[in-house]
Amino acid sequence: MSELRIWGAIAGVLVGLLLVPTVVRALGLPAYYLVFLYFYFFWVAQATSWNLISGYAGYFSFGQGAFYGAGVYGAAVLIDRHGVPYGLAILAGAAVSALIASAIGVVTFRLRQIRGPVFALVTLAVALAMHSLANNVSYLDGGRGIPLPKLSYPFGLSDVEFLYYAGLGVGLVAVAMGWWTYRNRHGWGLRAIHDDERVAEGLGVPTFAYKMGALALSGALAGLSGGLHALQIRYVTADAVFSLRVPLLVIMMCVLGGRRHWLGPLVGAGVIHALNDRLSGPGLSSLSEVLMGLLLMVVVAALPEGISSHLRQRGMAAGLVGLSGLGVALVARLAFLDALAIGIAVAVVFLVLRTHRFALGPWHRSKAREVEAARG
Amino acid sequence: MKTGRVVLLVALLALLLVQARLPAQPRPIRVGGTLPLTGVFAAQGKVHEAAGRAFVQMMNEKGGLLGRPLEWVLLDDESQPDKAAALYERLITEDKVDLIIGPYGTAAITAAMRVAEKYGYVFPHHTASLTYAYTYRRHFPTWYVGLNTHITTPSKVFDAYLSLPPGQRPRTVGFVVNKFPGTQFLAYGRANTGGAVRIAQQKGLRVVLDVQFDLGTTDWIPVAQQVRRANPDLLYVAGLALDGVNLLQALAQLGWRPRHHFYQWPSPGAMLTALPLTDRATSVTIFVPHEPYLSNPGARDFVNRYRAWAKATGLAYSEPDVQSAASWSAWQVLTFGVQECRCLDHARIAEVLLSKPVPTVQGYLKFDPQQQNYGDDIQAVMQIQDGRWWAVWPRQLAAEGRRLR
Numbered sequence: 001m002s003e004l005r006i007w008g009a010i011a012g013v014l015v016g017l018l019l020v021p022t023v024v025r026a027l028g029l030p031a032y033y034l035v036f037l038y039f040y041f042f043w044v045a046q047a048t049s050w051n052l053i054s055g056y057a058g059y060f061s062f063g064q065g066a067f068y069g070a071g072v073y074g075a076a077v078l079i080d081r082h083g084v085p086y087g088l089a090i091l092a093g094a095a096v097s098a099l100i101a102s103a104i105g106v107v108t109f110r111l112r113q114i115r116g117p118v119f120a121l122v123t124l125a126v127a128l129a130m131h132s133l134a135n136n137v138s139y140l141d142g143g144r145g146i147p148l149p150k151l152s153y154p155f156g157l158s159d160v161e162f163l164y165y166a167g168l169g170v171g172l173v174a175v176a177m178g179w180w181t182y183r184n185r186h187g188w189g190l191r192a193i194h195d196d197e198r199v200a201e202g203l204g205v206p207t208f209a210y211k212m213g214a215l216a217l218s219g220a221l222a223g224l225s226g227g228l229h230a231l232q233i234r235y236v237t238a239d240a241v242f243s244l245r246v247p248l249l250v251i252m253m254c255v256l257g258g259r260r261h262w263l264g265p266l267v268g269a270g271v272i273h274a275l276n277d278r279l280s281g282p283g284l285s286s287l288s289e290v291l292m293g294l295l296l297m298v299v300v301a302a303l304p305e306g307i308s309s310h311l312r313q314r315g316m317a318a319g320l321v322g323l324s325g326l327g328v329a330l331v332a333r334l335a336f337l338d339a340l341a342i343g344i345a346v347a348v349v350f351l352v353l354r355t356h357r358f359a360l361g362p363w364h365r366s367k368a369r370e371v372e373a374a375r376g
Numbered sequence: 377m378k379t380g381r382v383v384l385l386v387a388l389l390a391l392l393l394v395q396a397r398l399p400a401q402p403r404p405i406r407v408g409g410t411l412p413l414t415g416v417f418a419a420q421g422k423v424h425e426a427a428g429r430a431f432v433q434m435m436n437e438k439g440g441l442l443g444r445p446l447e448w449v450l451l452d453d454e455s456q457p458d459k460a461a462a463l464y465e466r467l468i469t470e471d472k473v474d475l476i477i478g479p480y481g482t483a484a485i486t487a488a489m490r491v492a493e494k495y496g497y498v499f500p501h502h503t504a505s506l507t508y509a510y511t512y513r514r515h516f517p518t519w520y521v522g523l524n525t526h527i528t529t530p531s532k533v534f535d536a537y538l539s540l541p542p543g544q545r546p547r548t549v550g551f552v553v554n555k556f557p558g559t560q561f562l563a564y565g566r567a568n569t570g571g572a573v574r575i576a577q578q579k580g581l582r583v584v585l586d587v588q589f590d591l592g593t594t595d596w597i598p599v600a601q602q603v604r605r606a607n608p609d610l611l612y613v614a615g616l617a618l619d620g621v622n623l624l625q626a627l628a629q630l631g632w633r634p635r636h637h638f639y640q641w642p643s644p645g646a647m648l649t650a651l652p653l654t655d656r657a658t659s660v661t662i663f664v665p666h667e668p669y670l671s672n673p674g675a676r677d678f679v680n681r682y683r684a685w686a687k688a689t690g691l692a693y694s695e696p697d698v699q700s701a702a703s704w705s706a707w708q709v710l711t712f713g714v715q716e717c718r719c720l721d722h723a724r725i726a727e728v729l730l731s732k733p734v735p736t737v738q739g740y741l742k743f744d745p746q747q748q749n750y751g752d753d754i755q756a757v758m759q760i761q762d763g764r765w766w767a768v769w770p771r772q773l774a775a776e777g778r779r780l781r
Contacts, residue, residue: 235506238555
């Protein structure tokens with residue numbers, strides 16, 4: 001496909017996404033479609049944020065909860081206590097998260113022994129400390145929670161429409177950030193660090209600077225998305241914000257979608273969010289956890305590089321199969337979002353079956369190529 | 377082969393014919409709601425689910441609502457307020473439910489109420505403690521604690537204890553407070569008013585301990601040591617669920633037993649399983665399954681049906697309590713509004729509920745917009761005596777022959 005066509009397709013998708021609220025309103029479609037998409041953008045942003053440091057650089061982090069939580073609390077405190085306009089408050093929340101991420105980086109990346117599981121534990125400890133801080137410092141919360149005041153949004157937008165557009169903006173920033181990092185020298189360097197940091201260092205990759213950059217970007221993005229999410233939560237409490245739900249789901253999304261590519265979080269977030277959303281009924285919600293666990297096991301075994309890597313090779317076929325599933329479900333008079341979830345599930349099953357590769361042995365992957373590329 | 381096909385075709389036609397001749401079922405009235413079926417509040421969610429299911433079953437056995445079957449579209453909010461808000465948006469705009477009923481817990485209720493307000497839906501709910509924050513005219517709280525619960529609730533508790541004969545009356549009090557929004561509000565009040573600690577001092581009690589702990593605390597010994605050292609006459613646990621039982625067990629390990637002890641929102645069943653440690657423990661309630669409560673509207677139905685449902689579904693504690701009663705009351709409020717206006721119009725349902733006393737298992741509720749739809753605090757102090765919970769204060773709500781010990 002020529003570059004012009006690619007840009008044309010991207011512009012078309014963007015225009016389409018911008019028109020979604022107008023179409024929903026004009027056709028009298030459920031406003032929930034916008035909420036559903038908002039949550040998808042939210043998860044894309046959070047998953048991309050995790051992927052920048054953990055997927056690309058291989059530094060497995062549980063800090064997502066801290067970065068996300070700092071964004072939520074940063075925005076909520078500024079809006080509630082100081083009456084700061086929510087736009088500014090959200091940006092300030094992102095800045096706070098980036099600062100916290102940078103502080104973690106400065107301490108941990110200087111010490112050679114803080115790698116692998118130790119880094120994961122350090123970031124988990126930071127998230128737990130943030131929870132405790134929010135619960136104990138009365139300026140932040142003090143255990144009482146922060147109910148946000150009613151807010152009005154520009155251009156006569158309803159809260160759902162505003163969150164859709166803002167979520168879309170944050171989601172696009174996330175995708176652009178993931179794509180840009182993946183494509184440029186920084187991304188190659190991060191993947192080289194992932195494969196073998198000592199070799200990467202020996203070959204001249206500025207590992208400290210690259211990791212710091214990735215972690216700060218990760219924090220900023222998680223904080224930005226978290227700050228916006230404060231408007232969705234409406235009543236911010238430490239126990240809900242600093243639970244392990246966000247980091248665990250985000251990790252699952254990236255592993256499922258693919259950690260070494262910018263497309264991975266988009267795909268993983270789509271699959272997990274659609275299934276999780278549709279399986280919310282009694283009995284089904286417990287089933288959804290089982291189903292997602294099974295799905296994760298199958299995908300990890302059959303598609304160890306995540307769905308996105310195979311989607312790139314068989315995207316057209318998987319898309320057609322998914323659309324057929326969606327079409328059949330619509331003909332069977334299922335609601336649109338139910339049909340969409342079925343379409344996505346069918347496409348995933350197709351990819352797993354089509355691959356015929358279960359990586360039960362060691363994962364042999366040439367690392368030299370990427371290290372060499374980083375050097376170049 | 378040919379015969380088989382003919383038989384199949386005939387059977388299919390017969391089936392269609394029979395279906396066509398069956399009287400059309402009236403379309404059910406659909407009530408949407410979420411509960412924490414998974415996540416940290418799942419145990420409480422199951423109690424509210426049992427109450428709701430038993431109520432819907434009862435309604436349908438009695439002919440439904442407005443002659444139509446009642447259907448509860450229940451979704452799992454995973455104990456997350458953001459998910460609760462999103463699911464109420466889904467219930468109203470995608471599932472197009474006729475009515476809604478609130479989720480469990482302050483955070484989820486606060487988030488869901490904003491959605492209800494946006495669409496003008498009547499919003500009965502049962503377990504929100506952030507009373508001052510709810511300005512929506514069509515919200516109907518059924519844990520009926522009054523607008524200033526941070527003043528009235530602790531006042532009632534201390535009045536009960538101060539009504540004891542002089543020799544038994546507590547003179548010092550020790551507070552153990554969960555860092556949970558609702559318990560913080562009850563313990564410390566808001567905007568320099570109320571709160572159990574301040575009210576205790578105003579009532580002449582000397583505060584000898586004020587310690588806080590995190591939700592989900594597992595090691596209770598450090599807290600217990602502080603309690604033992606302070607040695608208060610009255611132990612005031614502003615906690616919820618298993619906090620009280622856990623603290624009592626830690627205190628027992630240190631060889632200390634409270635002389636008087638109060639728990640804000642405990643799991644009533646768990647308190648009974650921990651006897652004799654929990655003997656004479658007190659709490660607040662809006663319903664206890666004995667007179668005078670059993671004479672309230674629908675109370676006997678509630679008690680019998682809830683017990684049966686809870687036993688059949690294997691709930692750990694099958695006695696009706698404050699949680700299940702609040703939930704049942706919310707269903708009573710919703711269906712009363714619909715029955716009285718004989719409509720599903722939210723504006724008219726709300727007007728009915730605001731203009732008439734609403735019969736519930738807690739008594740008749742008067743929703744007063746001047747008080748953000750909270751009327752008087754009608755809670756009673758209940759106490760574990762002889763292995764059961766009994767209302768003991770104020771006297772008009774106490775079980776016959778029972779008083780605070």
